Amino acid sequence: MMHRREFISDATWLAAGVALGAAGAGRVLAEEKKPMPRDGVAAGIPMPLQVVIDDVGWWSGEDGSERQEPYRTGIDRRHVPADYRAIVELGRALGIRPQAATVLCEWDTENLLRALPESTWMGAEWDNSRWRGPWLEEAADVIRQNEAHYELTIHGLGHEHWTNGRYTRAEWADENGRMRPREQVEAHLDAFEAILAQHHLGGLPRSFVPTAFRHGFGRTEGRAVSMAELLAQRGVTYVNTPFGSMANADDVQRGVFGLDSGVMTVDRGDDLLDWDVIGQVPSGALTGPTCGLHWPNLLHPDPERNSEIVAGWVALLAPYDDRTDTMLAPDSLSFQHQLAHHVCTSTTVSGNSIELDFRETDSLPTPTGRGTLTLKVRGASALDFTSDAVGIATTASRRAGDEVLYTLRLERRPGLERARVRFAPTPA
Numbered sequence: 001m002m003h004r005r006e007f008i009s010d011a012t013w014l015a016a017g018v019a020l021g022a023a024g025a026g027r028v029l030a031e032e033k034k035p036m037p038r039d040g041v042a043a044g045i046p047m048p049l050q051v052v053i054d055d056v057g058w059w060s061g062e063d064g065s066e067r068q069e070p071y072r073t074g075i076d077r078r079h080v081p082a083d084y085r086a087i088v089e090l091g092r093a094l095g096i097r098p099q100a101a102t103v104l105c106e107w108d109t110e111n112l113l114r115a116l117p118e119s120t121w122m123g124a125e126w127d128n129s130r131w132r133g134p135w136l137e138e139a140a141d142v143i144r145q146n147e148a149h150y151e152l153t154i155h156g157l158g159h160e161h162w163t164n165g166r167y168t169r170a171e172w173a174d175e176n177g178r179m180r181p182r183e184q185v186e187a188h189l190d191a192f193e194a195i196l197a198q199h200h201l202g203g204l205p206r207s208f209v210p211t212a213f214r215h216g217f218g219r220t221e222g223r224a225v226s227m228a229e230l231l232a233q234r235g236v237t238y239v240n241t242p243f244g245s246m247a248n249a250d251d252v253q254r255g256v257f258g259l260d261s262g263v264m265t266v267d268r269g270d271d272l273l274d275w276d277v278i279g280q281v282p283s284g285a286l287t288g289p290t291c292g293l294h295w296p297n298l299l300h301p302d303p304e305r306n307s308e309i310v311a312g313w314v315a316l317l318a319p320y321d322d323r324t325d326t327m328l329a330p331d332s333l334s335f336q337h338q339l340a341h342h343v344c345t346s347t348t349v350s351g352n353s354i355e356l357d358f359r360e361t362d363s364l365p366t367p368t369g370r371g372t373l374t375l376k377v378r379g380a381s382a383l384d385f386t387s388d389a390v391g392i393a394t395t396a397s398r399r400a401g402d403e404v405l406y407t408l409r410l411e412r413r414p415g416l417e418r419a420r421v422r423f424a425p426t427p428a
C-alpha cells in the first residue's frame with residue numbers, strides 16, 4: 001500500500017509533468033515543469049480524476065462466454081446488495097460520486113427484452129424469472145438513497161450482440177467500433193430507460209460507457225449519425241472509453257478528450273487491474289483522468305469483507321486530491337468542466353497575481369468550462385487571495401514541509417474571458 005507521505009514528496013512540478021504528460025495532460029503541466037521560484041508562488045489547474053466502475057448490475061457473477069452467455073463479472077459467486085454498498089462506501093470515503101456503468105438485463109422483471117432478441121443469449125425466449133427477488137428492491141434502495149455517492153451510468157442490456165444464440169462483441173458497436181443499426185441502438189436505449197423505470201431509478205443517465213469498449217468517435221461506416229449524436233439527443237453529455245480501442249480515435253481534438261456532437265468523450269486509458277480480479281488490494285499509479293475498474297476489483301469473495309478492498313482504493317486514491325497537479329472530481333459533471341479547464345485554460349503567475357485565460361476553453365463547441373473550476377496554488381508562505389473577476393467560493397489549505405498548498409474553487413462570471421486572482425502574504 002502507498003503512503004501519503006511518499007506522494008507529497010514526489011509531487012514536485014517536475015515529477016508531475018513527467019508522470020502525467022504522456023497521458024495527454026494539458027499545457028498547464030508543461031508550465032509546471034518550471035520549478036517554483038524561491039520565496040515565490042506557483043499555480044496550476046489540476047487534472048481531475050473520475051472513478052468509473054464497469055459491469056455493475058449483473059446478479060450472476062459467472063463468466064458465461066464459453067457457452068455463448070455474457071462474460072458478466074467472471075467471479076465465483078453471485079452479486080448481492082452489499083456489492084452496491086461498496087460503491088457508495090468508496091464514494092463517501094473520498095467525497096466523490098463513482099460512476100457505476102450498469103448492465104440491466106438481469107434487472108428486467110417484465111421480460112421486456114423478449115422484444116429485442118439480439119440483446120440477450122435467450123433471444124425471443126428471454127426469461128429473467130431466476131433473478132426476481134428481494135435483492136432487487138434492496139439494491140435499488142441503496143442506489144436511490146445514496147445519490148450523492150453513486151452515479152448510474154449507461155453500459156448496456158446484455159453487453160454483447162446475439163444472432164441465433166451466438167454473440168459477437170458488442171452491444172452498441174461491432175468489433176471494429178462500427179455502430180449497430182440506428183433503430184437497434186435507439187431501441188436498446190429505450191429499453192435501458194424502461195428497466196430503470198421498473199425499479200424507480202430515474203430517467204436515462206447522462207453518461208455512457210460502451211460495452212467491451214467498442215465505440216466509434218463520430219460517424220462510422222454506413223451510419224448517417226454517430227453514437228454520440230444519438231446519446232446527445234437524449235441528454236447524455238459524456239462518454240468514457242479507452243481511445244486505444246475506439247474507431248476514428250485520430251479525430252479526437254484535445255488529446256485526452258474530444259467533442260463528438262457536443263458530447264465530451266474522455267480517454268479511459270489502461271485500468272490498474274484485470275477485469276475479473278477480486279479480493280486484491282490495488283496498487284500502482286494512475287496515468288490519466290479516468291480511474292477505470294471493473295466491479296469485482298472493488299469487491300471481496302466474501303461480501304462481508306468488501307470494505308477491506310474499498311479501503312485499499314481509498315488509500316490509493318486519496319493522495320491524488322492532495323497533490324498540486326491532480327484532484328478527485330466530486331462528480332462527473334464537475335469532472336467534465338475541470339478537464340476542459342485543465343487542458344484549455346492557461347495560468348500564468350506574474351507579480352502578485354495569477355492570470356487565467358479562458359479564451360481557448362470558451363472556444364469549445366459546448367458549455368463545458370463556463371461554470372466553476374479548481375485552482376491549486378503552492379506558496380512559500382501563507383497567502384490571502386482576492387479577485388474581482390472570479391468568485392472564490394472556497395479555499396482549503398494544507399501545509400507540506402515549508403510550503404502551503406491551497407485549493408481554490410473559482411466561480412466564473414459570464415462574459416469575462418480572462419481573470420486575475422491576486423495574492424498577498426497573510427498578515428501576521
Ligand SMILES: [Zn+2]
Pocket residue numbers: 054055155159210211212
Ligand atoms: Zn463491460
